[in-house]
Amino acid sequence: MAYATQTLTLSAGISARLTAVVANLKDNMARRATFKQTVRELSTLSNRELADLGLSRSMIKSIAYEAAYK
Numbered sequence: 001m002a003y004a005t006q007t008l009t010l011s012a013g014i015s016a017r018l019t020a021v022v023a024n025l026k027d028n029m030a031r032r033a034t035f036k037q038t039v040r041e042l043s044t045l046s047n048r049e050l051a052d053l054g055l056s057r058s059m060i061k062s063i064a065y066e067a068a069y070k
Helices: 014-043 047-052 057-069
Strands: none
Touching: 014 057
């Protein structure tokens, strides 16, 4: 019979993990702010201005998502 044992060595302490969590939170907040700003700015445009850009009002959220998260 064979046995497998896995040993984890945690070289990164709690402070490194906490730093990573804070950095991830800041990144998520920045992306959300970009999404909201893009939606806000595109929503202020008239239908004519959106059409000039090749957009429709129904595309605003998907465009903002692409701007923020891709």
